[in-house]
Amino acid sequence: MHPYKIIFDGLHSTLKKNSGLSEEEFDKRLDKYKKFENRDYSDDEYFDKLVQVVFYSGFKEQIVNAKLDIIKSYFSNYQKVLNYGEHEIKEMMQDEKMIKNRDKIESCIKNARTFKELIEEYGSFQRYVNSFKIKDSFGNYSFENLMLFKEEIEFNFSYLGTTTSYHFMTDIGLPVLKPDRVVKRIFCRLGFIDTQEMDKQILKTIIQGRKMSEAVGWPIRAVDIILIRYGQVGKDEEFDLEGGICLEANPKCHICGVKKFCHFAGNI
Structure with a gap:
C-alpha cells in the first residue's frame, strides 16, 4: 500500500x-x-471548458494562457460559434494574437454544433451529464458510469482523445x-x-x-x-x-x- x-x-x-x-x-x-x-455549470461554461481543453491539448500551458483572452473572444458561446464558416476561420487564422491551428479551430466549431444537438435533446448540457447517473442520491460515484461518459464524449466531440476526454472531465468537476x-x-x-x-x-x-x-x-x-x-x-x-x-x-x-x-x- x-x-x-x-x-x-x-x-x-x-x-x-x-x-x-x-x-x-x-x-x-x-x-x-x-x-x-458538486456544482452545476451553464451551457456556455461547459462549452468554454471544452474549448480550452481543445486548445491546451498538445500545447504548453504558458502558450495557451497567453492567448486565452483572444480564444475566449472568438469562442465566447456555442450559439455564436455554431454559425461560423470559412470567413470566420480565415479571420482567426490571420489574427496575429490567435493560435493559428486550423484543426483546433474547426474542432471547436464542430463541437458547438454537437452542443446544440445535445442541448436540444436533453434541455441543457448539465442534464446531458446528469443522464449518465455518475453520482447517486447518497453522493457515491459510479466508476462504470464515469467511464461510459468518457467513451461518449470521446465519440461525440472532435479533438477529444483518450487523455483529453479525461482532461475535460476533470475540468467540469468529475472525480478523475x-x-x-x-x-x-x-x-x-x-x-x-x-x-x-x-x-x-x-x-x-x-x-x-x-x-x-x-x-x-x-x-x-x-x-x-x-x-x-x-x-x-x-x-x-x-x-x-x-x-x-x-x-x-x-x-x-x-x-x-x-x-x-x-x-x-x-x-x-
Whole structure:
C-alpha cells in the first residue's frame, strides 16, 4: 500500500516552501480548485471548458494562457460559434494574437454544433451529464458510469482523445485525474505505475489519482493541480513558482519533499 497522504503532503508542502506567496495565500488560491465538484455549470461554461481543453491539448500551458483572452473572444458561446464558416476561420487564422491551428479551430466549431444537438435533446448540457447517473442520491460515484461518459464524449466531440476526454472531465468537476505526461512521470517515479509501460497505463493513473484523493480528503481537481504544478516546466504566476520540482530533465531532487519515496532520485 502506497502512503498516499504522506506523499501528497510532501508534494504540497514543497510547493508552498518554494512559492513566493505566503502559505496562507498559496492555500487560498488552491481553495478554488476544491470547489469544482458538486456544482452545476451553464451551457456556455461547459462549452468554454471544452474549448480550452481543445486548445491546451498538445500545447504548453504558458502558450495557451497567453492567448486565452483572444480564444475566449472568438469562442465566447456555442450559439455564436455554431454559425461560423470559412470567413470566420480565415479571420482567426490571420489574427496575429490567435493560435493559428486550423484543426483546433474547426474542432471547436464542430463541437458547438454537437452542443446544440445535445442541448436540444436533453434541455441543457448539465442534464446531458446528469443522464449518465455518475453520482447517486447518497453522493457515491459510479466508476462504470464515469467511464461510459468518457467513451461518449470521446465519440461525440472532435479533438477529444483518450487523455483529453479525461482532461475535460476533470475540468467540469468529475472525480478523475488528468492522466497527462506530467502526472504519469511523477507517478512512475513514485512507483505508482510501471516505468516500462508508463504511456499505456492511463487507467491505472486514474485509479491511483482517485486513491490519493480519497486518502487526503481533497477533490481530485485540487490534487491534480498540485501534481501538475510539481512537474511543470516554466514559471507559474498563479502560485508564484519559478518552475516545477519533478521535471523531466534536471529534476530538483535536492529540494523534493518526497525524495525518499522516489525510485528515480537515487539513480541520478
